[in-house]
Amino acid sequence: MRRTAPRQGLTAVTGAIDVHTHYVPHGWPDLATVAGGGSRWPWLRVTSERDAMIMVGSDEFRRISANCWSGELRLAEMDRDDVAIQVVSPTPVFFSYDRPADQAARVARIFNDLALEICAADPGRLLPFCQVPLQDPDAACAELDRCIAAGHRGVEIGNHVGDRDLDDAGIVTFLQHCAQRDIPVFVHPWDMPDSPRLQRWMAQWLTGMPAETHLSILAMILGGVFDQLPPSLRICFAHGGGSFAFWLGRVDNAWRRRPDVVGTSQQPPSSYVDRFYVDSVVFDHHALRLLVDLVGPERVLLGTDHPYPLGEQPPGSVIRTNPLLSAEEKLALLAGNARTFLGL
Template structure:
C-alpha cells in the first residue's frame, strides 16, 4: 500500500545566530551535543532533544524505507514560527527555513515534499511568502492554530486562508503556544492536555463563527493530531447548538455538518480512537500523519492503520495514501 505521511517535522542542521542577527534574546538555536544528536535551545533554556533525522535527508530516507513510507511531507517545528516577533523578522525567518526545507527535499524530491511557514502576524507578508514558496516547490503551508489571542476566525487569518485557496496551497494547522502552561509545569501536560484542546478550538472557531460559510470549498485544510479532542466532543457541541441560541448565533448549520470541509491526520495512537475518528470524519477525511521524528509521534509509522481489524483494504489505502494525494494534489 502506498504510504504518504503528511505530518512530519524538520530542523536545519544549523542556521544563523538569530539573537545576534536581530539584536534581541531568546531566539531558537541548535546546540549540537554529539554526532547525530542536538538540543533545540530557546535562549539559554533547553527546549527539546532531537537527532539527525531532523536535518539529514539520507537518515530520513533510510527510516522511511524501514517503515515502508513512500512520501513524507516535512514542515518546520513550531518553535520556529516567530509569530510574537516583529513581522519583518518573522518574514526573514520564514524565508530562511522555507529555503532550508527545499534543500532537504532536493535530496530526493519524489519522496520528500515540504510545507512552508509564514509570518502569520502580518497577513500581507504571509500571502506574499506562501505565493513565493508555492512557486518554488512547496505544496502548501503549515500555520499555528492562533496568533496571540487571534483564533482562526480572525478577519486577517480568514483573508490568508482565502489566499491559500486561490494559490492552491494546502494548509496544515498545528497547535502551538499552548494555553494554561502555568498550571501544567510537569509531565509534558501542555502537550497532553492543551494541545488537543488548542486543536479543537481552532476547528470550532471556524465552524461556530460561520467562517466556513465564507471560505471557498476549494480550501484544503487539515488539523494535526487527529483534530485534537474535536471528534470525541462533537456530540457535546451539536447538543449545545441545538439547545442554546447563543451557540448557534453565527453558525447556520449543525456543527457536525461541517466535517466534510476539512481533514485530520491519524495521530491518535489507539485503534478505538482511530475507528471513531474515521466514523465521525468519514472515509475521505483522515490521512496518515505520524509527527515524525519526535518521541510523541507514531513510532511504527502506519502500523495503527495497517493492523486495524475494522478497516478493509480499500479504507486502509485511503487513509495511508489516497486521501493525502487528494489533499496535496500530487
C-alpha cells in the same frame, strides 16, 4: 455524524504517504542578528554528529537527532518503514508569531530555504511545507507565493496568533489566498497555555495540544469561516483534530439550545465535518474508527509526528493493524486520501 462511502479505485498501496512530519536544520544564522534585535531566539546546541538540542535563549527546548536534518537518513527510514512520501513541515517553535511581522518574515525565509536544502535529497519523496508570518496577512501571502515558486508544496500554520484564532479576519484572508492558489494547509497546535498544573507529566502536550486543536476547529465552524471560504480549501488538522471528535455532540447540542451565544455558523457544527481533513495520530484503534465514522473515510490522512518522541512508530501501524477498518479504508488512509489532499 455521517459515514461516507470510501473512495473507489484504490486497490494497492505502493508505499504510505505521511502528511505530518517535522524538520529542524543542522544550524542557522543568529536570529537576533538577522531579525534585527530581540531576545530568546531559538538556536541549536550541537552535541555530536547525530545529536543536538534546540535551545530557546538559555533554556533547553527539545533534544533532536540527525533524522531531523538529514534528508538521506529520512529516506533510509522511509524505505525501512514502507513510506513512499513524507510532508516535511516546520517545527512550530520557529513560527515567531509573537515577534514583529518583519522579523517573523525574515525568520520564515531562512527556515523555508533550509527546508528546500533538506528535501533536495529527493524532492519527489520529501515534500516541503513552508511557514509564514501569519500575524501579517500580506506578508504571509507574499512568503507563501515565494515558497511555492521555489518548490514548496504547501504551508503549515500554527492554530492561533496570540489571542487571534482561525476566525480572525487577517487569518481568514490568508486562508482565502490558499484556497485561491489551491495550496494545502496543515494546522498544527502550538504555544499552549502554561500553569503549574500543566508542568507535570508533559500535560501541556497531553491535554493542551488536543484542546488547542479542538478550539481552532470550533473557531472555523462557529466563527462562520467555513461559510466564508470555498469548499475547495484543503485544510488538515494535526493529531486527529485533538479532542474535537469526542465532543462534537456536545457542541451540536449547545448550538441548538443556546443559539444566542454559541457561534454564527449557518448550519449545525456537525454539518461541517466534510470541510476539513484530520491526520491519524491518535494511537488507538477505537479512536481512529471514531474519526473515520465522524469525518468520513476519505478525510483521514496518515500522520506520524515523525521524528519526535510522541510520534507513531512504526508509521501507519494503527491503520495497518486496525481490525475495525476495512481493507479499502486502510488503503485510503495510508495513501489515497493524502494524494487528494496534496494534489498529487
